[in-house]
Amino acid sequence: MPGGSVLNGSAGRFAVVGIPGHRRVTMFRHAVVAAGLAEPYVISWRDVLAGRELRVPEGSLLRVDSPGEDAETDALLRGPGDPARVGGGAAWYTAFTAGLERVAAIPGVRLLGDVREIAVMFDKRRCHAVLSAAGVPVPPAFEICSYAELRAEMARRKWARVFVKPVHGSSASGVIALHARGDRVQAVTSAAWGSGGTLFNSLRVRTYTSHEEVERVVDLLAGDGLHVERWFPKASAGGRVFDLRVVTVAGRPTHAVVRTSRTPMTNLHLGGRRGDLELVRSRAELWERMMDVCARAAACFPGSLATGVDVMVGADWRSVAVAEVNAFGDLLPGLGDISGHGRDTYAEQVRAVLAGMTASAR
Template sequence: VPPSPTSGAAAPPLRGWPDLREILGRPGLRRVFAKPAHGSSASGVLAVETASGGRVRATTSVELTPSGALYNSLRLHRYEDEAAIAAIVDALAPDGLHVERWLPKASQHGRSADLRVVVVAGRATHAVVRTAAGPLTNLHLGGSRGDLAAVQAAVAAAGGSWRQALEVCERAAAVFPGTPCVGVDLLPAAGWRRFAVGEVNAFGDLLPGLAGLPGGPAEGTDTYGAQVAALPHP
């Protein structure tokens, strides 16, 4: 998983923008994701990066109105005014913010790429490649489905193992044994050889028209059919 300065029992809570600004000044943390502790579908997530001269930029689904109100938007917004970024962070921080290092990801056709892998009853059943021009690849925020066969070929060409990538997702799902279906966000490092787990989503199965992985337990079945088939039968 990406390193996080806010995780663990000894980590202090992030109280607002000054705390996040301090984190951004630490080695290896000039680019981070700040995620609400309770949320879904990238609502309130900020991809924050700093540059020379103290400049800062945030990409997020949060829309900040002139009155200071915040709205979740289906259009990504990019902020370069530090006061605006601070206002968003200060508004979200009281509900809890998780901060993690922004890992450089692999690309496909010049676009940032990652994968959503659905795990049902402990087995990886479905996978979709998500690509975007920016850091947030969520399909409902303008991301596009990529080429899974090309990903599998890239992993093999890099000396990696597609099966091992799926096993990473299955091990992540096993941390939540009471949840029969999860959607794992699998982050491929540049070069397609190594992978990290970005998130494990309780509601990660909304992938219309996506058939199960060939040779897997849900081959030819959508995500919902796979879950029904995995239910215990008398």
């Protein structure tokens, strides 16, 4: 077993901060056990956020995973309320980064992801700035505090179409694809109105065309901060626009999925479908450019074992731009790696850690 001599006893045992029982933790566990190692020690995000004592075996290799998809954890991050509600990103981020600091302070562990980099990836303004400063292609962007400010800045820049994104959002929560020209407006989003004037995440993308309603949505979300990017016209195939989620491990692109949709949102949970990866790979020059851009995006976060890069192909099938870099974007079940080794994203990360430890022990 590669690296086995480095992981004897409790020293070097894998551990994970996550949601016990979630498929992310389960898949990571399977990858560790399949490598012939002891089951990873699991720390619950609930214990981290509730301020409970955190203990792992001395010398553990600690992976930080997503705190999402758990109602109790969400309440600890955003406060009580329906987990499906939109908003509360500023409170979520404050609690989340405080939790990351607690994790980083656990004695005697080696973190497999830099918590400061995770914090940057969960702040769209900071992440965009880091990528832009490194020369990674990203859409031009600005920040706004209200719908009136949004429309004024769009007019000043002569932009008719933009993506409005909550600064600390994820999974397209609260994202609005906005087209505004003259007295006409169209806002496409998964945010739906619920009782008491609350916005909720819906699995159905909808369109608002009333200025008053769009203003109401934007202004409600603006309290947590909004990041606005110029619309990047995406390539399409079979009448569906597409982008890609590319997972990098140790800085190298290893897995990818094409996400297609008839709406501006390609997220699979919003009705997006997996597309034809080989169609994109057959464009050799384009594919090489995309992989280079994803590697350059990952290089902006050298302390992160894995990233999930959302990369867009332009309508010209030549231009490329990065939409997001995700700290927890490695959940791609059922997909083999694009390098042909047949490992899933978690097995690839375990392999990379063991290989790195073996090299350092020589």
